Amino acid sequence: MTRYEAVIGIEIHVELKTNTKIFCHSTTEFGGDPNTHVCPVCLGLPGVLPVLNKQVVEYAIKAGLALNCEIAEYSKFDRKNYYYPDLPKNYQISQYDLPICKNGYLEVETGQGKKRIGITRIHMEEDAGKLVHQGTITTSPYSLVDYNRTGVPLIEIVSEPDMRSAEEARAYAEKLRSVIQYAGVSDCRMEEGSLRCDVNVSVHPVGTGEFGTRTEIKNMNSFRSIQKAAEYEIERQIEVLENGGRIIQETRTWDENKGITVSMRTKEEAQDYRYFPDPDLVPLVIEREWVEAVRNSLPEMPEQRVARYIESGLSEYEANVLTASKEVSDYFDQCLKTYNNPKMVSNWIMGDLSRLLNSVNMEICDCRVKPAQLADMLKMIDSGTISGKIAKTVFEEMFNTGKDPETVVKEKGLVQISDESAIAAVVDEIIAANPKSVEDFRNGKDKAIGFLVGQIMKATKGKANPQLVNKLLKDKLS
Amino acid sequence: MITKADVEHVALLGRLYLSEEEKERYTDQLNAILEYAQMLQKLDTENVPPTAHALPMQNVFREDCAGDCLTNEEVLSNAPEREEEYFKVPKII
Numbered sequence A: 001m002t003r004y005e006a007v008i009g010i011e012i013h014v015e016l017k018t019n020t021k022i023f024c025h026s027t028t029e030f031g032g033d034p035n036t037h038v039c040p041v042c043l044g045l046p047g048v049l050p051v052l053n054k055q056v057v058e059y060a061i062k063a064g065l066a067l068n069c070e071i072a073e074y075s076k077f078d079r080k081n082y083y084y085p086d087l088p089k090n091y092q093i094s095q096y097d098l099p100i101c102k103n104g105y106l107e108v109e110t111g112q113g114k115k116r117i118g119i120t121r122i123h124m125e126e127d128a129g130k131l132v133h134q135g136t137i138t139t140s141p142y143s144l145v146d147y148n149r150t151g152v153p154l155i156e157i158v159s160e161p162d163m164r165s166a167e168e169a170r171a172y173a174e175k176l177r178s179v180i181q182y183a184g185v186s187d188c189r190m191e192e193g194s195l196r197c198d199v200n201v202s203v204h205p206v207g208t209g210e211f212g213t214r215t216e217i218k219n220m221n222s223f224r225s226i227q228k229a230a231e232y233e234i235e236r237q238i239e240v241l242e243n244g245g246r247i248i249q250e251t252r253t254w255d256e257n258k259g260i261t262v263s264m265r266t267k268e269e270a271q272d273y274r275y276f277p278d279p280d281l282v283p284l285v286i287e288r289e290w291v292e293a294v295r296n297s298l299p300e301m302p303e304q305r306v307a308r309y310i311e312s313g314l315s316e317y318e319a320n321v322l323t324a325s326k327e328v329s330d331y332f333d334q335c336l337k338t339y340n341n342p343k344m345v346s347n348w349i350m351g352d353l354s355r356l357l358n359s360v361n362m363e364i365c366d367c368r369v370k371p372a373q374l375a376d377m378l379k380m381i382d383s384g385t386i387s388g389k390i391a392k393t394v395f396e397e398m399f400n401t402g403k404d405p406e407t408v409v410k411e412k413g414l415v416q417i418s419d420e421s422a423i424a425a426v427v428d429e430i431i432a433a434n435p436k437s438v439e440d441f442r443n444g445k446d447k448a449i450g451f452l453v454g455q456i457m458k459a460t461k462g463k464a465n466p467q468l469v470n471k472l473l474k475d476k477l478s
Numbered sequence B: 001m002i003t004k005a006d007v008e009h010v011a012l013l014g015r016l017y018l019s020e021e022e023k024e025r026y027t028d029q030l031n032a033i034l035e036y037a038q039m040l041q042k043l044d045t046e047n048v049p050p051t052a053h054a055l056p057m058q059n060v061f062r063e064d065c066a067g068d069c070l071t072n073e074e075v076l077s078n079a080p081e082r083e084e085e086y087f088k089v090p091k092i093i
């Protein structure tokens, strides 16, 4: 049987977090009533003149630097002509032959270690409007158009066809999102459409140099669906070839519910966008001083954070897990501001916090426990107010209610018993009730003391200070 | 040379529906325009770098400050058809 190799390339559209659109002063705010965030420029009314938002160029340069790209010295905008109701002008302002960034790369963790994925180019463009349908696009009798998104600034990041598996495709998309977030140029919220991926897939028999015909998959709204769609498409193409068929170059859409890719257009007029330089926009000449200034303004990137975390005593594994998402890493750093014990904070974030977040499918940025509150709780463990064990209960309550640790401890009566005489009384009780274990301990069976401690903790509902319990027990038995 | 097939292709891309008579007429007209513009090909541009813009200008920017948008009524005032706050258009798949 023939063995096949998959070749995957990814195009990612990222919405930049500017206040205003790319060529006019209309707001980019998410939401808003339909057709209220538009002006004559984004509507393409006759006689208007688009003027480039400087912040867009700065963010594009920043993204390019974060992705190890060359920044063009000379760049320009072009019109990409196509007729579709989401474009009020019948063309999209984009960049064709002289994009702002090119020749970059991204290092991705794969099953076989680190792998470098090439970035072909990054260009700036305007987003299109949104079509709304009653029911689905196939059943609805007409389309409604909301132009609020029209003119929202995007960068499109095009990878080289360097990925060889669906896992690598997912790893690339996740890493890219993280780098863009660290660079601070986009929120990368997939559910709001501020990060959109198109995946190109082809397969060819192992050993043959030439790539197969590729298909493009659209409409994936999570990293999981990118992986699943690529997996499905690879298998589908191999099956077609194995049955003597051939792959048609086409656009396919990912059907999340059915878990399959579906052909979007069977007979497509060959793409003919008739690009030409936009006469309304003058060219960009990007001074090297500007590029250096942007480079100096780049925030701390994941690699630097990993190094800092390892320096502070965390393992490489912990440092990598914490920095995989900027939000998690920021949360960690926030905690350290008032509680400087990296190991302890890391244990709680990677342990109880991520377990609780997973259990309700929540992102850390939506977590009710603020970093300062976690820090406060950890201080309460150190001061002996609560035990490490009780802290788990306290934390879960904080997670569910957003209350301060002090409040939870007070309301639930979880303060640790550190009063010697109170604990001593319980210790006496347990000793009296368990003569066999006492005997065993005196005969040198060290394990017996663990049982006695357990009984004391049980009797105090876990609230007794464990160090004190151990000390008193040993005193009384010796 | 522009052929009738080119005219049909461009018309399709622009969603223009042309009669046979129009296709013939536009083929002739477009050819005449192109022929006229062909004069430029006679120029020696060997040492002239390609230009993207007719004016000697570069780096025209605006600051990222929000201004007023149109009201929904103003936005829709030219709409051939509307439904509530939306433009209403034929659906294209």
Ligand SMILES: [Zn+2]
Pocket (backbone or CB within 6 Å): A021, A024, A025, A026, A037, A038, A039, A040, A041, A042, A043, A151
């Ligand atoms: Zn506008």
